[in-house]
Amino acid sequence: MASGSEGGFWLPPQGSTAAGGVDGLFDFIYWLNVFFFVLITGAVVYFVMKYKRKSDDQLATSQVGHNTLMEATWTFVPLILVIVIFAWGFRTYLNLTVAPEGAYQVKVTGQKWSWNFTHPDGTVNTGELHVPANRPVKLLLSSRDVIHSFFVPDFRIKQDAVPGRYTTAWFQAKAAGEHQVFCTEYCGKDHSAMLAKVLVLSEEEFDAGKWKVSKPPEGMSVADWGGDLYNKVGCKACHSVDGSKLVGPSFKGLFGREEKIQGQDPVMVDENYLRESIMDPQAKIVEGFAPAMPSYKGQLDDAKIDAIIEYIKTLK
Amino acid sequence: MNATTTQAAVDHADAPYEVDYLNCKKGIRHWLITVDHKRIGVMYLWSVIASFLLGGVLALLIRAELWGPGETIMGPDTYNRVFTLHGLAMVFLFIIPGIPAAFGNFVLPLMLGAKDVAFPRLNLASFYVYVVGSVMALWAIIAGGVDTGWTFYTPYSTGVSGSVMMMTLAAFVLGFSSIFTGLNFIVTVHKMRAPGMTWDRLPLAVWAFYATAIIQVMATPVLGITLLLLAMERALGVGIFDPQLGGDPVLFQHFFWFYSHPAVYVMILPGMGVMSELITTFARKTIFGYRAIALSSIAIAVISFLVWGHHMFVSGQSAYAGMIFSFLTFLVAIPSAIKVLNWVATLYGGSISLETPMLYAIWFLILFTIGGLTGIFLGTMGTDVHLHDTYFVVAHFHYVMMGGTVMAFFGALHYWWPKMFGRMYNEKLAKIAAWLVFIGFNITFFTQFVLGSRGMPRRYYDYLPEFETLHKISTSGTWFLGVAVLMMIGYLFSSLKKGEKAPANPWGARSLEWSIQSPPIEHNFHEIPTVVEGPYEYPKAGAKA
Numbered sequence: 001m002a003s004g005s006e007g008g009f010w011l012p013p014q015g016s017t018a019a020g021g022v023d024g025l026f027d028f029i030y031w032l033n034v035f036f037f038v039l040i041t042g043a044v045v046y047f048v049m050k051y052k053r054k055s056d057d058q059l060a061t062s063q064v065g066h067n068t069l070m071e072a073t074w075t076f077v078p079l080i081l082v083i084v085i086f087a088w089g090f091r092t093y094l095n096l097t098v099a100p101e102g103a104y105q106v107k108v109t110g111q112k113w114s115w116n117f118t119h120p121d122g123t124v125n126t127g128e129l130h131v132p133a134n135r136p137v138k139l140l141l142s143s144r145d146v147i148h149s150f151f152v153p154d155f156r157i158k159q160d161a162v163p164g165r166y167t168t169a170w171f172q173a174k175a176a177g178e179h180q181v182f183c184t185e186y187c188g189k190d191h192s193a194m195l196a197k198v199l200v201l202s203e204e205e206f207d208a209g210k211w212k213v214s215k216p217p218e219g220m221s222v223a224d225w226g227g228d229l230y231n232k233v234g235c236k237a238c239h240s241v242d243g244s245k246l247v248g249p250s251f252k253g254l255f256g257r258e259e260k261i262q263g264q265d266p267v268m269v270d271e272n273y274l275r276e277s278i279m280d281p282q283a284k285i286v287e288g289f290a291p292a293m294p295s296y297k298g299q300l301d302d303a304k305i306d307a308i309i310e311y312i313k314t315l316k
Numbered sequence: 317m318n319a320t321t322t323q324a325a326v327d328h329a330d331a332p333y334e335v336d337y338l339n340c341k342k343g344i345r346h347w348l349i350t351v352d353h354k355r356i357g358v359m360y361l362w363s364v365i366a367s368f369l370l371g372g373v374l375a376l377l378i379r380a381e382l383w384g385p386g387e388t389i390m391g392p393d394t395y396n397r398v399f400t401l402h403g404l405a406m407v408f409l410f411i412i413p414g415i416p417a418a419f420g421n422f423v424l425p426l427m428l429g430a431k432d433v434a435f436p437r438l439n440l441a442s443f444y445v446y447v448v449g450s451v452m453a454l455w456a457i458i459a460g461g462v463d464t465g466w467t468f469y470t471p472y473s474t475g476v477s478g479s480v481m482m483m484t485l486a487a488f489v490l491g492f493s494s495i496f497t498g499l500n501f502i503v504t505v506h507k508m509r510a511p512g513m514t515w516d517r518l519p520l521a522v523w524a525f526y527a528t529a530i531i532q533v534m535a536t537p538v539l540g541i542t543l544l545l546l547a548m549e550r551a552l553g554v555g556i557f558d559p560q561l562g563g564d565p566v567l568f569q570h571f572f573w574f575y576s577h578p579a580v581y582v583m584i585l586p587g588m589g590v591m592s593e594l595i596t597t598f599a600r601k602t603i604f605g606y607r608a609i610a611l612s613s614i615a616i617a618v619i620s621f622l623v624w625g626h627h628m629f630v631s632g633q634s635a636y637a638g639m640i641f642s643f644l645t646f647l648v649a650i651p652s653a654i655k656v657l658n659w660v661a662t663l664y665g666g667s668i669s670l671e672t673p674m675l676y677a678i679w680f681l682i683l684f685t686i687g688g689l690t691g692i693f694l695g696t697m698g699t700d701v702h703l704h705d706t707y708f709v710v711a712h713f714h715y716v717m718m719g720g721t722v723m724a725f726f727g728a729l730h731y732w733w734p735k736m737f738g739r740m741y742n743e744k745l746a747k748i749a750a751w752l753v754f755i756g757f758n759i760t761f762f763t764q765f766v767l768g769s770r771g772m773p774r775r776y777y778d779y780l781p782e783f784e785t786l787h788k789i790s791t792s793g794t795w796f797l798g799v800a801v802l803m804m805i806g807y808l809f810s811s812l813k814k815g816e817k818a819p820a821n822p823w824g825a826r827s828l829e830w831s832i833q834s835p836p837i838e839h840n841f842h843e844i845p846t847v848v849e850g851p852y853e854y855p856k857a858g859a860k861a
């Protein structure tokens with residue numbers, strides 16, 4: 001009742017090979033919970049009804065204060081049960097966390113407030129993790145700023161991404177499809193918007209590699225795609241499009257204006273300046289702002305940068 | 317008077333009224349410099365209730381914001397501050413000091429047959445330190461805009477502009493207040509027991525306060541060390557927690573939980589103590605398994621120091637460290653389970669009356685059982701990976717903390733109110749409020765188990781549309797809770813003026829605090845009583861009393 005590969009009342013669908021094992025354990029604990037809850041609450045309700053005080057001077061009919069056999073039973077039976085659960089839980093945990101040899105490895109980098117995925121051949125994607133079905137995938141997680149946590153409910157996996165070290169997780173997706181990713185370690189303002197998708201492709205489709213080429217999704221113009229990236233990649237957190245000042249300057253009316261630079265001559269905002277600002281933000285710091293912008297080198301390819309530039313151009 | 321009141325209470329029932337501790341020295345000045353444990357208890361009571369109301373209003377705001385996805389009543393920055401303040405106010409200003417400092421201070425000496433605590437001045441100092449700590453905390457949060465959650469995880473907490481150092485300092489100052497109270501209780505229990513009050517005649521509430529005091533005295537210094545390390549990092553640039561300086565952010569989590577997991581038991585043990593008093597009194601039964609309950613408090617106090625890593629199964633800590641923490645966590649669950657089963661067994665054959673304090677005791681039994689059982693999912697490593705940092709955890713600890721400690725707090729409030737203020741409240745309204753609390757609580761928090769196991773992360777300002785219905789149900793439950801608390805304020809305050817005068821022993825309980833007039837005189841007992849029996853020696857029907 002609690003679970004099933006399609007998901008149920010309590011749990012989401014099982015998207016990975018390990019999910020079934022977790023759910024089996026979940027179900028076991030669940031039914032044990034139900035059993036003990038009914039037992040305890042049942043006893044309370046029964047006693048309260050049966051021994052309800054009917055007159056003011058009614059006394060208790062028993063004053064038993066001790067029963068060794070009973071007390072031993074309810075110490076040792078739960079003890080044995082929890083030891084079983086403990087051992088089962090540890091085994092499930094190892095299945096869930098120790099990746100098999102030869103898994104396809106992806107580097108996952110968290111940063112306020114987006115996820116980046118670096119594949120073995122250097123392909124980098126933001127917000128979308130493409131993986132093949134039926135092949136183990138190992139994630140090497142890390143963070144550029146604060147602690148984040150990578151959570152895929154359908155796979156029953158979660159692992160913190162910690163700055164300054166690597167942690168690992170793995171899964172093997174059962175079939176082609178889409179799975180939601182959440183950040184589950186509180187990381188500030190847009191913590192709840194730090195989402196991503198795992199896109200599971202069939203092995204042929206994955207190996208064909210079409211997914212690597214960045215191009216706007218079907219039916220979307222380049223500038224609209226730029227707007228979409230602005231949201232997903234995380235520019236939104238520091239740059240507004242309505243003229244208001246956040247951590248960084250607003251994009252509104254930016255293109256074509258003259259910008260004052262700290263310690264340098266003013267520059268005219270054109271495509272090259274925008275490109276440089278994104279790839280090497282420390283090269284020219286806009287007056288009145290802190291050098292707080294991270295570089296997007298290696299994270300955004302040419303197609304994406306062009307799209308963002310096109311988008312900025314539309315913000316008159 | 318009913319047949320079971322203690323002999324002492326019967327003696328006093330006809331005794332003429334004497335000036336009580338509330339009336340003996342009037343005027344605010346006398347209150348502010350009082351060293352009377354009862355007055356200090358009362359001052360603590362008002363303070364923790366104020367903190368509870370603050371935390372409660374914030375909780376209503378949080379749930380209102382979550383009524384729908386996106387912005388409902390506030391933006392994300394405000395939301396993050398609101399849930400941080402909710403957690404901090406509830407944990408540090410309400411639950412930790414709540415039962416021990418307010419009710420413990422009031423009843424512990426009375427239960428022991430003592431005229432005061434061992435160090436009355438230290439007791440007053442603890443109250444002022446609490447006030448200073450609270451002001452510091454509120455100032456740090458409101459002026460500094462702390463938005464880190466009550467857990468202050470580094471490096472987020474060291475990177476944001478908010479005054480985290482100030483807040484940690486405040487927590488440490490508040491910790492000192494707990495240490496003062498704890499030290500006082502330990503010495504009082506050792507040294508101030510009335511003649512004949514042997515260790516196995518101590519009311520179980522006293523045992524619980526004692527175990528709590530031990531944890532407080534041992535755990536709080538760790539908070540001080542953490543603070544010192546944070547200060548060294550910030551001021552001297554020594555890398556300890558900050559990876560940019562070569563530190564280890566996960567180390568902070570070890571420190572934090574090394575303090576905060578035992579602190580969880582500081583929050584629940586006093587509530588368990590109250591439970592033993594309520595169940596025996598309203599069932600007119602001797603407690604089942606006195607020794608098991610008393611010793612399990614001590615067992616909890618010791619083992620609770622060894623389980624902190626169960627908060628860190630997905631932090632990257634080694635699988636084998638996780639394994640040991642998981643195992644010890646299951647061990648510490650057993651004494652709590654024993655207590656629950658002992659309370660249930662105590663009901664057997666009793667003469668059970670469902671007055672308001674007892675209703676809260678029943679709520680505790682049911683809700684704490686759910687809280688404890690759902691903890692198994694979280695102590696088990698294989699299932700915790702999925703559930704960690706989701707609403708499942710939020711639901712679990714609210715069942716333990718609110719379903720457990722807060723129910724015990726409400727129970728204690730209604731149980732000792734007549735003793736503290738000498739007035740009875742309106743029983744009918746109190747019962748209605750108790751039912752509203754139970755219903756509202758379950759609507760609010762049971763849904764959160766489902767939200768969490770389906771994947772809804774905690775501390776989310778915004779959420780996916782698939783979670784909306786459950787969030788709406790959860791939010792609507794909080795309105796019942798809000799109404800219940802308003803009712804409570806209404807009937808309790810009006811009882812102070814209009815309530816019927818309380819007799820010495822309205823519930824027919826047998827511990828010493830009920831053997832003296834309500835409210836007690838300034839020095840509690842004219843003569844230190846001599847104790848000849850345990851606190852739960854209720855007569856049995858048919859036997860000669």
Ligand SMILES: [Cu+2]
Pocket residue numbers: 110113147148149183184185186187191194
């Ligand atoms: Cu995050």
Ligand SMILES: [Cu+2]
Pocket residue numbers: 576577580623624626627
């Ligand atoms: Cu813990």
